[in-house]
Amino acid sequence: MYRYDEFDHQLVAERVEQFRGQVARRVAGEITEDAFKPLRLMNGVYLQLHAYMLRVAIPYGTLSSKQMRMLAHLARKYDRGYGHFTTRQNIQYNWPALDRIPDLLQELASVEMHAIQTSGNCIRNVTSDQYAGAIADEVEDPRIISEIIRQWSTFHPEFSYLPRKFKIAVTGHKNDRAAIKLHDIGIVIVKNAAGEIGYEVHVGGGQGRTPFIAKKMSDFVPAAQLLAYLEAVMRVYNMLGRRDNSYKARIKILVHETGEEEMRRLVDAEFAKIDASQMLTVPQEEIDRIAAYFAPPVLQELPATSASLDSARASDSAFDHWVTTNVVSHVKSGYGIVNISLKPIGGIPGDASDAQMDVIADLAEAYAQDEVRVTHEQNLVLPHVKLDDLKTVYDTLLAHGLATPNLGMISDTIACPGLDYCNLANARSIPLAQEISNRFADLDRQYDIGELKIKISGCINACGHHHVGHIGILGVDKKGTEFYQISLGGSADENASLGDITGRAFTEDDIVDAIENLVASYVDLRHNGERFIDTYRRVGMQPFKERLYAE
């Protein structure tokens, strides 16, 4: 885990005190809301439907048990006993009172966390692979470069007033779990023929009103030059990105309007302008210093199989299912990566109570090398668990409603807060996720359907990633009533694709039947071993559509 140095500590502490003064002046009526709003947003404070909402950054989704316990404590003390993990690997509190947020932030800072740059037109929290440092065949732990980017982009004066917000994601693995092609910049860590580490850089991906898959700008940026290359991209964006229309201000629009080749030429030209003697390179000692924080944990030498695990699986079929679905092989033999589903059947995707967060923190401390990860699919991960300990971990998770064996299944839905909380929403998202989960509650049925990613957004901003759901659902508003538009064939992985809209939208009463109809089509159409997305890619929209809209 990265630990703050004295500069980090000072930076965050000063920011809390500044914000305390700003809140006090606002509450005393000394500054207007117009003046205050950008200040609160810079500190992660939004106004939602029922209350303020505070978004706390979880850099690249990594937490220690101490930090997780703090998140639980804050939920208890300043909120209503729960938090919501988001598709950006952050956590949101839905009910904090404005005048108590400075105290909250002060407590948060004591565990080296903050809410800075979780809003506004700056470089946001860098996101990454939740299996970083634990999965086999990783080129390099993506958190090292993520941390370097975090430090570089925090309060970077040149990039704190961009045309629009800017999101960077990093993966160190060929299987993309960080949706890097849906980010303003997506970075894949690669090795060249000489065995040197470098970065494949994708630019201009994004969701929202106008979704795009990122274009590959460079196959290989040498490790030492990455920040300079990112600077070149950011400069082109800062100069040419549109500031006249916020809907057209993201870099994806610039890349689209400029064209991939011309954009590459502009970036290369900007990069060439950077004088080699003044190029921003990270000294090797600094890279080594940061890398040391992410050194692999010292794990035991263990056999690849565990007799106690095998016998527990043989005698407890629910546990066996959970291991099959939610536990992933670890790079180290004798260990596993445990996925904790925050999608209980009929539950609220991504929500965890303070008590659950405490339990997970305890498990992380006792069994997972003190680490917890947050996934962009709104689940949590214990990255390094001994196979011998899986049953104990499972039993504890089960006792706290955290052992739903549905990772990647139809009930493992992503859903944004939607109209139950969000000020921008057109329709509710969470109740749909709950109804779908209840409809397909039967696990045997879920396993028969297999991998199927449903993603739901309550408006075109697409926080629920509906464009890249195998089945995507978008809430729309028609004269104050909620309707839902379906898209098919999206995917957020290394074969990223955007979904196609099926046709007219459905009412709240019809939408779950419509999903059922699509699943039935898939089951009829699928070839042996095909997932929903494979079948869709083979047969296309027509057969699904015909049945969906049949009278």
Added chain:
Amino acid sequence: MAQHSAKGARFQAVTANRLTDGEVVYFTDAGHWSLSFSEAAIADGADAAEAVLARAMPADFEAHVLDPYLFEVLQDAQTGFQPASVRETIRAKGPTIRLDLGKQAIAS
């Protein structure tokens, strides 16, 4: 931004969020902000609505609330006045997925 009143809406009320904690509040006939929709001043007609909104926004309104706006209200023979949109219904009650939270929780 969603439209909060249909064109030609007859009844409207004024809502905002309280500065200190963001709580949903409604402007009342008595000229203050209430936590309860049932106390909201209901304006009949566009002119009356603009008048209520103007009363809700004196020079110093920002010391108490954020962003007052008009929203449509429907009259129902059984239940009296109710917010017209799903959005305003949710604001008046709380999240539909957590009946233990928001105004609905205090009410029950």
